[in-house]
Amino acid sequence: HEIKNPLTPIQLSAERLRRKYRHEITGDLETFDRCTDTIIRQVGDIGRMVDEFSAFARMPTPKFGSHDPAEMLRAGVFALRVASPDIAVEMAEPPEGLTFTCDDRMVGQALTNVLKNAAEAIAGRSGAHEKGRILASLHADEQAMCFIIEDNGVGLPTRDRDRLTEPYVTTREKGTGLGLAIVKRIAEEHGGELLLSDAQTLSGARVVLKFPPVEQASAKPKRTKKVTDGV
Ligand SMILES: Nc1ncnc2c1ncn2[C@@H]1O[C@H](COP(=O)(O)OP(=O)(O)OP(=O)(O)O)[C@@H](O)[C@H]1O
Ligand SMILES: [Mg+2]
Known part of the structure; x- marks a missing residue:
């Protein structure tokens, strides 16, 4: 202050x-x-x-509540579309009816940081390029729930990748290098992890926020059956 x-x-x-x-x-x-x-x-x-x-x-301790992860991803995607109208921000149809026990503001912040990095990686390209694209998706199964963000930006630096999540590590002139450190901490506070790799569908980076499996509304009987079968 x-x-x-x-x-x-x-x-x-x-x-x-x-x-x-x-x-x-x-x-x-x-x-x-x-x-x-x-x-x-x-x-x-x-x-x-x-x-x-x-x-x-002063990262606060999380205030856990029940939230819809599809809604959280939608909010992040929507905000990014407004902030970066030149980028095609696509979102795969997310699974509905999930309940994620989390601090929605913290996880929202994590998504914002990751999406912002994707947009900055696109802005950091030089020369003529195809249109900037970001793909956001949500996946959930018995093992995990993942938010996945891919972009066609400059791609992760090849050297010292595992250090990118440390505080103050940045390759951007105006970066503070705290973005991913915050994301990592938020993921860990929720029993999850942050995974960085090369994009699979696009040409840039792939960032995965991986959390423990979440509850699915009983509106999807198929899944309930699967679970009972497994027991
Ligand atoms: N989507 C991405 N594509 C390419 N590189 C990335 C991407 N996301 C992160 N990085 C790399 O990881 C570094 C650290 O990211 P982080 O968000 O922690 O810091 P920053 O974006 O540089 O600065 P800040 O987020 O504090 O403004 C970046 O400087 C960049 O080199
Ligand atoms: Mg950042």
Whole structure:
């Protein structure tokens, strides 16, 4: 908070200066614009980084409740579509009627971080490319429940892959490297794990959030039978 509190007034002041004096500038308008834009943009970046630092430092203990994982994935996909309209964010028809005992905000945060990485990996491509694509899916069986996110971005770095989930490990200029560290911690708090590999359907990365198996609503008798058969 001590860092974050002064940021808003700095940003608002810069915006105000721009609004108020921009039309009075007769000389070097370009420099004026560039400088004010830089202040506003960088301050915004600092604010976002501070948010991430503090989220990681005081990661709350999960408040478990019953939630629909399909709904959670839909929410993440929807938010990403709004934020990145140039990327085709596809979602495979998820299994319905699942009940996931989790802290929905934390798992939502994990999904957001993973989806954001996918979008950034796409933005990080250089040269002419096919349209950016992200595939999100949900799978559930007797062994596990998985959220799977694939992209056609730059792909995971080849070296030191297993270190990517450590705090502050980043290959992006503006990354803090906390995204996946947070995801890993959230997964582990839910008895799950975070798996990173090359994409199978697309050309980039594949990120799997794997959790213990979840309950399926009795509306699906097929599955109930399967379970009894197995016993
Ligand atoms: N979908 C992906 N495609 C390619 N590389 C990825 C992908 N997701 C993560 N990475 C790699 O893992 C690194 C760590 O990711 P992480 O989310 O922890 O940090 P970041 O995205 O760099 O920064 P932050 O999330 O804190 O803004 C990234 O810098 C990138 O090299
Ligand atoms: Mg990230």
